[in-house]
Amino acid sequence: MKKALITLLLLTIAVATVFASGSKEAKQETRVVTTVCRASYVNEEWFNSMNAAFEAETGIHVDVQPTPGNDADHDAKLNIDLLAGSTIDVIPSLGPKFYYNRADAGYFVALDDLIASKGIDAKEVWGSYLPYSDDGHYYAVPYKQEVYCVFYNKNLFDRAGVPYPEGPWTWDEYVETAKKVTDLSAGIYGSYMNIENPWFILSAKQKNIPLYKEDGTCNFDAPEFRESIEWYKSLGNDLKIQMPVEEVVNENASWNYYAMAGDHLALFVQGNWFTRLLNSQTDYPKDWDYGVAPTPSAGEDGNNNFVSMGYYSINKNAEHPEEALEYLIWLGQNQWKFEGQIPALASLTAEEQNQVFSAIADASHGQVTVSDLYENFMNTGMGVAQSDIIGTAADEYNRIVNDEVAAYCMDLQDIDTTISKICSRVNEAIKNVQ
Incomplete structure (x- = not known):
């Protein structure tokens, strides 16, 4: 009996050892x-x-x-x-x-x-x-x-009896198109843009105006940046073709807002990646169709697209x-x-x-064709403009511009104060890095 117990004990230990070893090997094999x-x-x-x-x-x-x-x-x-x-x-x-x-x-x-x-x-x-x-x-x-482009709500254009936008076109033509589709009584805006870079400074960036001077300091006092942010503010506050910044902030609108609320927003400037959201009825269900148009140019010296x-x-x-x-x-x-x-x-x-x-x-199920995408993403004849701020203290530079321009758009400060604060804050950030 004693011998049998010893044998059983040894077998138990052996089996346990085998399983432990096997478990260890399995664990090691899991990458x-x-x-x-x-x-x-x-x-x-x-x-x-x-x-x-x-x-x-x-x-x-x-x-x-x-x-x-x-x-x-x-x-x-x-x-x-x-x-x-x-x-x-x-x-x-x-x-x-x-x-x-x-x-x-x-x-x-x-x-x-x-x-x-x-x-x-x-x-x-x-x-x-x-x-x-x-x-x-x-x-x-x-x-x-x-590659940036303009997405548009076909249903809103059909409702207004306005032809779908085509390129090449300019920002002036973009504004005129948005005016025709806007119907504030129905809560419909002809345009929507995110409240951040590069939307704040579209035309200046398309003209490749440098964000830094030759000595490395902030160049945001260049007149093209002033013109860009004044134009952006006018879209919502004066022309009323898009939601005012304050309203967008109150909506807590995030990066995917157009995919969720595009039923009342006709035009939207964004990268081609946004097709993923507009094509997903599972993640972003909608009852309207979209189309694509090329990014408008900022004139002969601003015929560049954001990449x-x-x-x-x-x-x-x-x-x-x-x-x-x-x-x-x-x-x-x-x-x-x-x-x-x-x-x-x-x-x-x-x-x-x-x-x-x-x-x-x-994936669009007939909303856009291969030709639509190729012609409006790749075959536009436009040059390339950098969408991001890249350089010394770039992250801080971007944050400062977003903060100060948003404050300007909400009438919390005037344009001169906005430009001055951006330049002084960015120069301080650059100095701290150096």
Whole structure:
């Protein structure tokens, strides 16, 4: 009996050891990569499908950590987390401003050698879209480019008996078109623009007026910036073709407001990425159809369109650097297929070119065609203007302009005070950085 008990005990220990060993091996085999995203992304089908596809292809589980709040909350918290030594693996930067600020702060690892170690020629894949820093290295790969355009509500144009807008056109023609569709008695505005950059300074940016003087100080006292913000304010306060800034603030309108309230907003200037929202009846149900027109020009010296980029980088403190590299490379080549956006790839096959726009057109269920998208996004004959503020203390510069121009638009201060405060505050921010 005693011998039997000893034998049973030994068998139990052996089995437990085998299971423990197996469990340990299984745990070691589970590969994970972590990333962050805006809160709204976790409920969007394309985002979840994309990560599921990556996991199915590589066996690497994507642990997504969404940031509560709006876009500003996301970017602010992400910057704080990076400063505090966050170990999140893959960091998204939507726009050159956020990318260069973070790269210059030393939060990311150089990718040149890492990507080359995978047998990938980065220049062949991403070409001129690679964001090289002054040190000759790049710290991110681009995953999409955003080309600005004008979205419009076809139903509101039909209601007013006004032809759909076509390019090429100017901002004066944009205003005249918006006037024809506006019907304040029915709560319909002919135009809607976000209350932030670059909308505050559209024409100045299209003319590529520098935001910094040659000596590195603030150039916001250039007359073109004054003209731009006076024009922006006039749209809501004087012409009344769009919601006044105070009303937009009271609505707590966020980045996706037009997708939720476009039933009474005729024209909207935004990047092509917004088609994803307008095509999603699941996430943004609507009972109206949209169309696209090119961005208006600011005259002969302002015939430029805004182009921005989205980037992925690897955190220098990444907990899973190998998995992070695989995820980053995959996203840089594949995210556009799920998000339905324009990739930032050096070259596309004829089939891929058609896929870029046919995916968007198909998802619109007849609202826009491949030809509509190509002609109004890519074949406009316009040059390129930078949508972000990039340079010394750029993040602070952007915040100051947004704060002071919003105050001006709500009649809390006059134009001279606005320009003066922007210049003095930005120069102080530049001085503090130096």
